[in-house]
Each structure stands twice: as structure tokens, then as C-alpha cells.
Amino acid sequence: MLNINSELKGLYAIWYRELLVFMREPSRLIGAIIQPLLWLVIFGTGLGSIIEPGAVSGTNYQQFLFPGILVMTVLFGSLFFGLYIILDKRIDFLKEVLVAPLNKSTMFFGKALGGSTDGLLQIIILMILGAIFFGIHFSLLTIILTFVIIILLLIAVTSLGLAIGSIMESPEGFGLISSFVIFPLFFLSGALFPVTNLPTWLRVIVTINPVSYAVDALRSVILGITSYGLPLDFTVLIAFTVIMVMVGTWAFKRIKL
Amino acid sequence: MPLIEIKNLTKKFDDFTAVDDLSLEINEGEIFGLLGPNGAGKTTTLSMLATLLPPTSGNAVINGFDVAKHPTQVRRSIGFVFQDPSSDDLLTGRENLYLHALMYGVKDSEIDKKIDEGLKLVDLTDKQNIRMRKYSGGMRRRLELARGFLHSPKILFLDEPTLGLDPQTRENLWEYIKRLSTENKITIILTTHYMEEADELCDRIAIIDHGKLVALDTPVNFKKSLGGDLVTIKTKKPDLPEIQKMDYVKHVQYKGDVLSLTVNDAGSHLQKILENVGEAENVELHSPTLQDVFLKLTGRQIREGSDEGEGGWMTRTMHSESR
Structure with missing residues (x-):
């Protein structure tokens, strides 16, 4: 017996709660923005100084780095969102949600959408800063496509974070597992370097990493540089998102209090 | 149902x-x-x-x-x-x-x-x-x-x-x-x-x-299952035979100046009892609490460091509000 109207209201409530909490803690937003900016400014300038302009796919290194940094922001911010599930477990807030007469999938989607919205706000700020300070050109189409790619990636990574949060019992355990997951996903995605001239072993690993396709899609949309082509990028990204949502829902339904 | x-x-x-x-x-x-x-x-x-x-x-x-x-x-x-x-x-x-x-x-x-x-x-x-x-x-x-x-x-x-x-x-x-x-x-x-x-x-x-x-x-x-309230009266000349005749008084003990009684529903019978104890210097009523019930049923206190009075009895003196 599924009452669509009450499920939607519940979904809205859980999403709205995440948004309210996020807006009330400006430190979360500021912290989430500063790290990628440091990468762009310091790492981008530093490494960019030894790279000939135009050597990386015909753009300067900072611009080349920009899509990769957007992906990094999503990865680190959204996976970390899963930690809140563990913190909610420690007090009884999660029970308040779990006792609600709602479908477990609805609860999970509410959480995932809430986390994704937080991430999207960070990305929007970074895009504005990128346009102003790093010479990134956004057309309306670029903005729309960037949003689509980012939202898919956000939902996928938030779901993964929630899955880890549902299974793990301590924040320390969460930290350990997520670093095992996040650093390979990030470093092996081509976010920091072009994937065209890599040795075979590394290229293989990068090719199996689904995050590589998000980086490639963003680079294609924002800078017009692509290694895999947009159709393949989107196919992999959508599949990755669907699988992560399924994994997340599965883990959330088995949550132990 | x-x-x-x-x-x-x-x-x-x-x-x-x-x-x-x-x-x-x-x-x-x-x-x-x-x-x-x-x-x-x-x-x-x-x-x-x-x-x-x-x-x-x-x-x-x-x-x-x-x-x-x-x-x-x-x-x-x-x-x-x-x-x-x-x-x-x-x-x-x-x-x-x-x-x-x-x-x-x-x-x-x-x-x-x-x-x-x-x-x-x-x-x-x-x-x-x-x-x-x-x-x-x-x-x-x-x-x-x-x-x-x-x-x-x-x-x-x-x-x-x-x-x-x-x-x-x-x-x-x-x-x-x-x-x-x-x-x-x-x-x-x-x-x-x-x-x-x-x-x-x-x-x-x-x-x-x-x-x-x-x-x-x-x-x-x-609380009834414990057999009644405990009444302690400090008095010199209680009328012991008269008190023993009362059917709601279950147990009588007189030692020194202290008369100890176990009484069913002490609240409503206290007046009658006091009429037969002479000049009372001090009267105390102890009602059995659930603490006593728990102790009796499980053989232990409900938790260490109970804050409910010694020996599981909650002591209330006569002038305090009674429930």
C-alpha cells in the first residue's frame, strides 16, 4: 500500500531538513569551497608554471584542471555526507525518520537528494568563481549540461557515501573506508592529468574508473576536450548512478541501530 | 480486544x-x-x-x-x-x-x-x-x-x-x-x-x-502485596491491647519508647491508632514503594546507588504531603 502523496511529502521533508541544516552552518559551505579554490590557485599555478601553455590539450593548465576540481568537490563533499548518517545514528534522530510511516526508499532518496543539493550549491559557487577568476566561458548550453553531469555524479557519490554510512558504525571506520574509496576514485580519474599519453597499466585503471567519465564529460562540455566522447561518458555515468542508488538503497534498508 | x-x-x-x-x-x-x-x-x-x-x-x-x-x-x-x-x-x-x-x-x-x-x-x-x-x-x-x-x-x-x-x-x-x-x-x-x-x-x-x-x-x-504501611510512633504509654485488637493492624512491636506497627492503609486509620497511643512525641509513616516490590520480586535493587532512601523504604514524615 503505497500512498504517493504522503511519500512525496516525506521526501520533501527529509530533503528540506538537509537543506535547512546546511544553510544554518555557513562553515560547511565555506569549508567546502576553500579546498577546491586552493587546488586551483596553488596547485594549478604551481604545476601550470612548468607546463608550456597549450601543452595540455591546448588550454592552460588551470583551465584544464577546473573540471577535475569540480569532480573533486563532488567526490569529497558528497561522500563525506554519508558521515551524517553515522552521527544521526548516535543520537536518536535517525529513528525519528525510520519510525515515520514512509517507504525506506523514500527516506533514502530524501537523504540523497538533500546531500546532492548541498553539493550543487557548492558547485554553482565554484562555477561563478571559475567564470570570474579563471576565464572559464559558460554558455547556456554549457551550464545546463554541466548541471546534468554534476547532478548525476552527486547522486551517485552521495548514495555511495550513504551506503558506507549505513554499514559502518563509527565515524573512524567511515573515515578509513571512505579514504580507501575516494583517493583511488579521484587520482585515477584523470582529474589532474590528461589520460591520452599514460602507460598502459595506468590507462587501464583509469578506463575502469567510472569517475573518469564524469571528468571527461565535464571537460568535453566546458573546454571541448574529450577522450571517450560524450555518448559513452553519459552511458557510463548514468549506469554508475543507477547502480550506486541501488547499492545505497539496499544498504539503507539494512541499517542497524 | x-x-x-x-x-x-x-x-x-x-x-x-x-x-x-x-x-x-x-x-x-x-x-x-x-x-x-x-x-x-x-x-x-x-x-x-x-x-x-x-x-x-x-x-x-x-x-x-x-x-x-x-x-x-x-x-x-x-x-x-x-x-x-x-x-x-x-x-x-x-x-x-x-x-x-x-x-x-x-x-x-x-x-x-x-x-x-x-x-x-x-x-x-x-x-x-x-x-x-x-x-x-x-x-x-x-x-x-x-x-x-x-x-x-x-x-x-x-x-x-x-x-x-x-x-x-x-x-x-x-x-x-x-x-x-x-x-x-x-x-x-x-x-x-x-x-x-x-x-x-x-x-x-x-x-x-x-x-x-x-x-x-x-x-x-x-504495594499492597507487601502487607501494608509501616507506622513508627515515639510514645511513653501506648494502649497495646487496644491496638492489637484493630484488624487493620498486622504487626505490633514496642521497644524502648518506640512503637512500630504494620498497618493496612495507614492513611485512613492513623487517627484511630493515635487515639490509643497516649502522648505521641513523633509519628512517622513509611509507605512501601515499588522499590520494595522490585527488591522482593528480583532479590536486588533496580540499580546501584539508588536515590530513593535507605533500605528501599521511602520515608515520609507525617506533615509532608501524602499521596
Whole structure:
């Protein structure tokens, strides 16, 4: 017996709660923005100084780095969102949600959408800063496509974070597992370097990493540089998102209090 | 038909049996207490009733719905006030209630009205727009009480509703719980390890120890089972033969200047007794408490470091307010 109207209201409530909490803690937003900016400014300038302009796919290194940094922001911010599930477990807030007469999938989607919205706000700020300070050109189409790619990636990574949060019992355990997951996903995605001239072993690993396709899609949309082509990028990204949502829902339904 | 039927409910965690073959029936409109020490299985029982934990065996039917087969309908019938804080610090009291109303399916047209009523019931109307971070422990509990009731459930679970609150705040919260019960005819099931709390609030009490039901009765009957109140009178010339003739006096002892009596319902017979003790210098009445009941049934105190007086007897002198 599924009452669509009450499920939607519940979904809205859980999403709205995440948004309210996020807006009330400006430190979360500021912290989430500063790290990628440091990468762009310091790492981008530093490494960019030894790279000939135009050597990386015909753009300067900072611009080349920009899509990769957007992906990094999503990865680190959204996976970390899963930690809140563990913190909610420690007090009884999660029970308040779990006792609600709602479908477990609805609860999970509410959480995932809430986390994704937080991430999207960070990305929007970074895009504005990128346009102003790093010479990134956004057309309306670029903005729309960037949003689509980012939202898919956000939902996928938030779901993964929630899955880890549902299974793990301590924040320390969460930290350990997520670093095992996040650093390979990030470093092996081509976010920091072009994937065209890599040795075979590394290229293989990068090719199996689904995050590589998000980086490639963003680079294609924002800078017009692509290694895999947009159709393949989107196919992999959508599949990755669907699988992560399924994994997340599965883990959330088995949550132990 | 009882509103809640628990049959042979059992929960095992690996080798540890938290709830052991528990059977209970709870009627509509009751305030029913699950009393037992920490770790007795009270919270585990409530969690199973609220569909948060699947039972290992046995079942429970709540408001006509089996907890294992129809969890959503069960969850629609209940409200839950948890032991630990479960409201959001960064949100205001009103926002917490609003989110609850949305999640628990309160009709849009009734949300504002219900929230106003709830806030009024727990006297938090003037604090509704303050973030919960600034609430005291007692205020937070009151808000969570109003929240548990917001969607008008038939049954309200209160898990250790006054744990960690100071005595004054605790008594204050009892008033709100009683008000909720009388004004709304809601069925309340609460767990507690505070004897006074069970005594003060509950119509019936199930004493639970090591996951098993030890005894089930009303607070009055439990205390009666101990055989009466203890009256201690300091006096020089009591009329012992006359006192021994009174049928409500169970036991008489006179040592030194002190007359000790065990009396059925001492409150109503004290006048008669005092007429026969001559000039009394001092009179003390000890009522047996649930603490004594628990001690008698399980052979131990409900918890270490009890704050309820020595030897399990709660001492009340004559001039203090009697219940």
C-alpha cells in the first residue's frame, strides 16, 4: 500500500531538513569551497608554471584542471555526507525518520537528494568563481549540461557515501573506508592529468574508473576536450548512478541501530 | 480486544537474549509501564513494537496490524518519544514539528493547527522560534513529547521519558504526560527505571528483568502485596491491647519508647491508632514503594546507588504531603 502523496511529502521533508541544516552552518559551505579554490590557485599555478601553455590539450593548465576540481568537490563533499548518517545514528534522530510511516526508499532518496543539493550549491559557487577568476566561458548550453553531469555524479557519490554510512558504525571506520574509496576514485580519474599519453597499466585503471567519465564529460562540455566522447561518458555515468542508488538503497534498508 | 497484543516476543543478539518470551496485552487508554533496570530489554521491546527491530520469534499485533507483516500501518498508528535527543539542534522547535508533520502524514490543512496545539500543550509557544540548541534538557523533552503526539497516533511510546532530568523538571514532565493522557484518551506505553515515575504515571506495570516478565499488576496492588504501611510512633504509654485488637493492624512491636506497627492503609486509620497511643512525641509513616516490590520480586535493587532512601523504604514524615 503505497500512498504517493504522503511519500512525496516525506521526501520533501527529509530533503528540506538537509537543506535547512546546511544553510544554518555557513562553515560547511565555506569549508567546502576553500579546498577546491586552493587546488586551483596553488596547485594549478604551481604545476601550470612548468607546463608550456597549450601543452595540455591546448588550454592552460588551470583551465584544464577546473573540471577535475569540480569532480573533486563532488567526490569529497558528497561522500563525506554519508558521515551524517553515522552521527544521526548516535543520537536518536535517525529513528525519528525510520519510525515515520514512509517507504525506506523514500527516506533514502530524501537523504540523497538533500546531500546532492548541498553539493550543487557548492558547485554553482565554484562555477561563478571559475567564470570570474579563471576565464572559464559558460554558455547556456554549457551550464545546463554541466548541471546534468554534476547532478548525476552527486547522486551517485552521495548514495555511495550513504551506503558506507549505513554499514559502518563509527565515524573512524567511515573515515578509513571512505579514504580507501575516494583517493583511488579521484587520482585515477584523470582529474589532474590528461589520460591520452599514460602507460598502459595506468590507462587501464583509469578506463575502469567510472569517475573518469564524469571528468571527461565535464571537460568535453566546458573546454571541448574529450577522450571517450560524450555518448559513452553519459552511458557510463548514468549506469554508475543507477547502480550506486541501488547499492545505497539496499544498504539503507539494512541499517542497524 | 486489547489494542496491543504481544505473544511470546523474543529477541536474540547472537548469544544474548535481550527479550525472552514476553507476552502482554495492553488496553486502549491505559498508561502502561515497562519497569526494569538498565539492560532489562525495555528499549528492545519498544523497538520491536515500533518495527525498528525484527523479532527473532513471537509476534506483536498493534491496533490490529502485525508488526512483521504490516510495518507501515503499525508506524501510522504510533508515535515515539526516544530516549536520546532526536530533534535537530540547528532547527527551531517549530521547524522540527513541521518536518515531523510532513513525514508522518498530517493533512496540509491541519499542520499549523496541530503544531499550535502541540506547542500549547507543552507550554513552548513562546519558545517555538528559538533554535533547539538553546533549549534546556526539559524543554527539549517537552518538545519531543509534543512531536510524538503531533500526528494524533493511537499509541504513544515513551522510552525513558525523564532520563537525565533533574527531579523538578521530571515532575513537571509528568504533568504534561498526564495531561496528554487525560485530554486525548491516547494509549501510552512507557519504559522507566524510576520507581516513582512508574508509580506516579502508570495504570499497570510490567516488571521486566533479564528480558523476562517478572510480574504484572497495578501500582496499588503491587504495594499492597507487601502487607501494608509501616507506622513508627515515639510514645511513653501506648494502649497495646487496644491496638492489637484493630484488624487493620498486622504487626505490633514496642521497644524502648518506640512503637512500630504494620498497618493496612495507614492513611485512613492513623487517627484511630493515635487515639490509643497516649502522648505521641513523633509519628512517622513509611509507605512501601515499588522499590520494595522490585527488591522482593528480583532479590536486588533496580540499580546501584539508588536515590530513593535507605533500605528501599521511602520515608515520609507525617506533615509532608501524602499521596
